[in-house]
Amino acid sequence: MKRETKVGLTIVFLVSLLVFGYLWVKEYRIRVRKHEYYISFPEVGWVKKGDLVTILGVPKGRVEKVVLYPDSVVVKVSLDEIYLTEGSHAYIESQGLIGQMRISIILGKGDTLKEGSLIRGVKRKDLGELISSVGDLVDSLLTVVDRVNSLSITVENFTNSLNNNLVVFRRELTDFKDFLKDLLA
Template structure:
């Protein structure tokens, strides 16, 4: 083999190795084609060439280029597996997979029937991670914590000023009394544990006896309930009759008050009472006169006319 051929083969092999290495370093499949799509973000903190592109937790490609657009936005070009079907309304979310793993792009599939073609574009959405949220809110949180600590210190100072020596002594005495009371109560319960158990057993036996008594006398109880229902029904009838009699009596009294009928006239016409009273007086006088001098009233009558 001539030297020229050896040199040519060496150069060709070097070119092949360079191409393979270049594609390998860019995390691009060496022996198969890829699907190239892009997404535009307002910011791409943590994303560089070679960052992962995931779909449902599975690596499906990597970032090949990161460029600024004339509108001062960032276009990220991704190399994905050629066999992927990405709907046109899909979104590329730039998010953090974890505190250690760093940033990556997650493809959120849409519902469109049309798929993104080679060189197409999907919407980019930047999602702040936990560390970024904490960083942006750190100053506010620090101020809130400082204010809370200041209020807590002020409260403790006021509490310390309020609790003088006498108050502390009283509180300590109260706590000691409560502790002694709890000890006495515990000892009492412990000493009377048997009595308490016996009382519980007696109550249980009593409940069982009551249940047995209720079961054995259920027919009598049912009969008593039936009798009570009948008596209640009779009382209801009596109440109805009493209400009717009361209504009739009210009608009669109403007529008497209006002066209707004999009783009404006797009650409401005072002249009848006066005439009766006068007649009674005259009858008394007549009877008194007959008893005192009967001849006065019989002198004009003969015995034959009388009998």
């Protein structure tokens, strides 16, 4: 075989390997039927094209497009070999501490939805929002503790005052008893 033929075959092989590797990395699948749906969210945080879409925790697709509207955000998702059903809903969740997001879908119990249907989505609190909420909760608890301490001091002062009045009342009662004895004697 001539040297030019060997070089040509090597280049064809390497280009084919490069194309195959690219398709493999991009998770391109031959004969996999994709179904597109739209999910409306009030806000999506850091969701972007290419983010993972799971159904009941199983990876089943990717985010294809994120479109902003005045009162909502609509996310176009492409799902592998699965149809959504009526009553399905989605939520956004964080995949980790670095801000990677994913859309999780929970299937409804109704009939199969047509491709291109719109489903409702909600955004769950992520770790940062939960930590912020814990801070607010701690502040509220500190306020409650301060009020309980104040109430405890008030009750203690009332109890001391009542005890002092009881001592005075007993002394007055003893004096009255002595007065009645003297009066009857």
